[in-house]
Amino acid sequence: MKYRLSILLSCLGLALVIAAPARAQMPGTTIRANIPFDFIVRGKTLPAGSYQLSRITDSPEGLEIYSRANHQEVMFETDAVERRTPDRGELMFHRYGNTYFLYEIWTPGESIGRELPASRAERRIEREAASTNTKPEMVALALE
Numbered sequence: 495m496k497y498r499l500s501i502l503l504s505c506l507g508l509a510l511v512i513a514a515p516a517r518a519q520m521p522g523t524t525i526r527a528n529i530p531f532d533f534i535v536r537g538k539t540l541p542a543g544s545y546q547l548s549r550i551t552d553s554p555e556g557l558e559i560y561s562r563a564n565h566q567e568v569m570f571e572t573d574a575v576e577r578r579t580p581d582r583g584e585l586m587f588h589r590y591g592n593t594y595f596l597y598e599i600w601t602p603g604e605s606i607g608r609e610l611p612a613s614r615a616e617r618r619i620e621r622e623a624a625s626t627n628t629k630p631e632m633v634a635l636a637l638e
Contacts, residue, residue, distance in 0.1 A: 524548040525601065526638040527585050533594040535559055536570045537613045547599060557599070557608065572599070572608035583637030588630035590619045595630075602637070 524546040531542050543563050550556045550569055560567040575598060586598035595616045600607040612620065623629065 525583055525599075527635060528638060529585070529635060531592075531594055533587060533596055534613065534615065535568045535596045535610070537615055538566075538568050540566055540568065554608065559596075570610060572610055575607045575609040576605060577607065585635045585637065587633040587635065588616065589633050590616075590623055590630050593619065594633065 525548075526544065526546050528544050529540075529542055533540055533542075540559070540561065541564060543561050545559050545561050547557055547559050550558045555571050555573070556569065557572055558567055558569045581602065583602040584598075584600045585596060586600070587594040588597050589595075595613065596610060597612070598607050598609050620630070
């Protein structure tokens with residue numbers, strides 16, 4: 495009887511550990527960020543302000559960024575990237591002078607983030623910067 499009870503409790507504990515991160519990845523769950531500068535996502539320039547990001551399907555690849563203040567939204571595809579487990583959620587930007595490109599999204603406590611492929615505009619700026627031996631600055635912005 496003790497053996498069965500310990501197995502049952504172990505299974506319940508494992509289920510809780512697995513379910514907690516999955517909840518943050520579910521469609522309809524939003525993360526919020528106050529972005530203090532204009533930035534570019536998928537070739538579209540979005541103004542500084544409060545934004546929310548959410549999944550648009552059951553698949554984690556498709557995301558949407560939306561601003562209630564100016565009613566702008568952009569849907570985009572991402573790739574999984576595994577680098578670290580941040581203590582807090584972050585948005586990562588490539589900065590070229592005064593131009594910012596969103597390139598990574600990290601959910602708090604998750605070891606897999608989402609990476610946006612470089613847009614045509616970012617690749618063009620990257621080539622121009624490479625000719626002068628400059629690299630983009632990486633800017634991290636904590637989520638609310």
